[in-house]
Amino acid sequence: xxxxxxxxxxxxxxxxxxxxxxxxxxxxxxxxxxxxxxxxxxxxxxxxxxxxxxxxxxxxxxxxxxxxxxxxxxxxxxxxxxxxxxxxxxxxxxxxxxxxxxxxxxxxxxxxxxxxxxxxxxxxxxxxxxxxxxxxxxxxxxxxxxxxxxxxxxxxxxxxxxxxxxxxxxxxxxxxxxxxxxxxxxxxxxxxxxxxxxxxxxxxxxxxxxxxxxxxxxxxxxxxxxxxxxxxxxxxxxxxxxxxxxxxxxxxxxxxxxxxxxxxxxxx
Numbered sequence: 060x061x062x063x064x065x066x067x068x069x070x071x072x073x074x075x076x077x078x079x080x081x082x083x084x085x086x087x088x089x090x091x092x093x094x095x096x097x098x099x100x101x102x103x104x105x106x107x108x109x110x111x112x113x114x115x116x117x118x119x120x121x122x123x124x125x126x127x128x129x130x131x132x133x134x135x136x137x138x139x140x141x142x143x144x145x146x147x148x149x150x151x152x153x154x155x156x157x158x159x160x161x162x163x164x165x166x167x168x169x170x171x172x173x174x175x176x177x178x179x180x181x182x183x184x185x186x187x188x189x190x191x192x193x194x195x196x197x198x199x200x201x202x203x204x205x206x207x208x209x210x211x212x213x214x215x216x217x218x219x220x221x222x223x224x225x226x227x228x229x230x231x232x233x234x235x236x237x238x239x240x241x242x243x244x245x246x247x248x249x250x251x252x253x254x255x256x257x258x259x260x261x262x263x264x265x266x267x268x269x270x271x272x273x274x275x276x277x278x279x280x281x282x283x284x285x286x287x288x289x290x291x292x293x294x295x296x297x298x299x300x301x302x303x304x305x306x307x308x309x310x311x312x313x314x315x316x317x318x319x320x321x322x323x324x325x326x327x
Contacts, residue, residue, distance in 0.1 A: 061213045061326060069204035069268045072212070076219035078260030080192065081255040083223040087230025088251025091105040091238050094231070098285035100307050105228030107308035110291045111315025112225045113192075117284040120199050120218040124210040125280030128202070132274065139277035146278070147191065148284025154187060155293065183242040186257050191224050191286030193261030200262075200281055202276060203270025217322035225315065226255060 064072045091138040091292035122140060200214035234251030237245050265283070269276055 061216055064200070065212045069200045070214070070263055070269060071264040072204075073266035074259055076195045077198045077202060077259040079219055080196065080223040080226050081252075081258045083191075083226040083228040085252035085260075087227040087232075088234040088248050090231045091234035091244050091247045091251065094235055096235065096239060099301065100219050101298045102228070102232055103301060103305075103308045104311035105225075106233070106295050108315035108318075109225035109229060110295040111312035111317070112221045112300065112319045113287045113291050113295070113315075114312075115223055115316045115319035115323070116195065119320065120214055121280045121284035121287075121298075122204055124199075125277040125284075128207045128210075128280070129277040131207075132277075134277065140281045143278035143281025144285035144288075147282040147287075148173055148289040150282070150288065151187065151286050151289045151293075156323030157203040166275050186201030186254050187290075189255055189258050191225075191283055191290065193258030194265040195283040195287060196222060196258070197262035197265025197267075198266075198269045198276075198279055201266035201287045203282065204266075205269055205273060205276070206327050207269075207276065213326035214323055217319070217326040220326075221319040221322050224318070230255065276291070300322055 067075075083286070103148070105114065124143070126136045126140050129139050196219050199210065199218050202210035203212045203215050211313040230251045233254060237247040237250060242250075265279070268279055272279070293314065296308075297311075299305075299311070
């Protein structure tokens with residue numbers, strides 16, 4: 060698998076990698092056709108797993124290569140790491156504040172007031188945290204092609220696999236609750252998979268950025284990491300703690316972190 064991605068252009072590799080992550084979202088959303096309901100404990104465990112994957116990916120696939128590149132090109136290594144990381148969080152915080160959206164398990168609209176339908180607000184909500192995921196995969200493939208220290212095609216493939224794995228339960232977590240609330244299975248599936256379409260777009264943009272703007276790449280890598288960590292803290296962890304017993308979500312996070320770490324070390 061790694062050999063295949065090495066043999067093609069990084070932009071095409073990013074497109075294929077992020078199409079895989081989108082496909083996993085769609086597969087997860089398609090489970091609405093066979094599931095009548097979703098066990099809340101299982102959902103919380105999967106949300107925790109997603110958080111663990113994204114935390115591990117933020118360091119091994121993004122921050123660490125960014126710091127190594129900064130050292131190589133003569134920057135003070137912590138400067139782009141800190142600035143880029145915080146910028147990623149601030150950017151998503153601003154988007155979260157101004158873009159109208161709504162979370163699946165909530166009936167409370169966030170962002171600026173809007174008359175948009177609930178289904179549109181839900182898609183926008185999930186799309187918000189799919190953007191940094193797609194960007195991260197694209198930047199990882201571009202960084203590997205640019206010869207960035209610590210960035211390899213294997214690590215980029217591992218990142219795509221890890222994000223794809225955690226996208227599957229995310230798709231289910233959108234479509235099944237929507238059907239439970241009275242929406243048709245077909246429409247619930249459409250909304251669940253639609254939220255992941257942005258990932259290939261962000262992936263291609265990330266790869267192009269990595270290939271053409273090497274001097275700001277340490278900032279771009281850290282930016283993607285900060286955006287992902289913002290999603291973990293703002294959405295995944297709070298939503299995974301919806302039961303009195305939080306151990307399932309905690310175990311899921313530990314497993315997700317371990318799986319992503321294993322993929323990165325084994326393939327990277």
